[in-house]
Amino acid sequence: MLPRSDTVGEQGFRAPQVCHLVGITYRQLDYWARTGLLRPSLKAARGSGSQRLYSFGDVVQLKVVKRLLDAGMSLKKIRQAIEILRVQLQSDRPLADVTLLSDGLTIYAAHSSQEVVDVFRRGQGVFGIAVGPVQKELEGEVHALWAEEEQAAQAKEVGV
Template sequence: MYKMKTSMFPSGTYRVFSSRAVRALTKLTARQLQYWDETGFLRPSISTRKGRGTLRLYSFRDLVALKVAAELRGTLPLQTLRRLVAYFQKLDYTSPLAQVHFWVGRGKVYFREAGVTREAHRPEQSLIEGTVQIREVLADLSRQIDRLDARTPGRIERRRGVMSGKPVIAGTRIPTASIWRQVKEGLDADDVRKGYPGLTRKDIDAAVAFEKRTRASRRTA
């Protein structure tokens, strides 16, 4: 899944996010995401979990809605929060608004964006009102996504749902076994990196060292 980074687009707008990434970006728990999915409060729009081996996959709109819900839960009635979530899942974040103001009155939620009130005219009397600073939310998410993407070279990891749990170079989907096979065939680190431009020499060395240890332990077991 590709990502565009320009002054116009928030970082991550075109990405798909796993529940693991969403938890890191919103501070919501796995149980909270599962509950919201199963109750229909906020379901991932890309893919919901359907048994073992499947993942919840969220769009950027989902991520923004989750971020807003995480910050406002506990301060708004559940029904109001549900309507806010549905609203933020539909916004266009490639040309984001600066802010969205909302009111709750007559059993409805009203939104004002760029001077236009959605749903109906602003109620004469509102029980609850608030403002969501969209650009601040997007800027915060963009910074967090960039930090999440920052990869430490030379680490090996196993991630659920990635390459069937096989050891991979951290932050990638490249199995250590693939690097090992190429090195065994006579390729040096520079040759291997031509096939994987995002890797560093430290990544190659770590993958080879990991495979050597793993294979040695199998022989002695």
């Protein structure tokens, strides 16, 4: 059973939980961590048998990457965008600090409503990902996951 806290994900998330919450395979998560796309901020894997530990913010960023992939972006372009945003924003969590827009070919970072208007003036159809709603959705999914795990643990104790 997971430790409970008033703060969602304060204790961190193990890889199986992250995969469930984000909707990716363990193989994808492992590849993304090993290649530096998004590394776990709480605990990196150190050799065979060790486990990575992801923060809630890490999971939000991973979910944004998954949404960009679902919108048709290539992993190569997502990786390039993350690197550019890290430099521009001087942030280790660049996907948590902006609203992202994508037309499946390009990723736009919107820092204000004026920037979004400029994107539409170019005639591009864009797919918007506001990180705030992703975070709220993920909070609900975390609570549902905890409830499922707790229910499974109780059923195991009873012998059902």
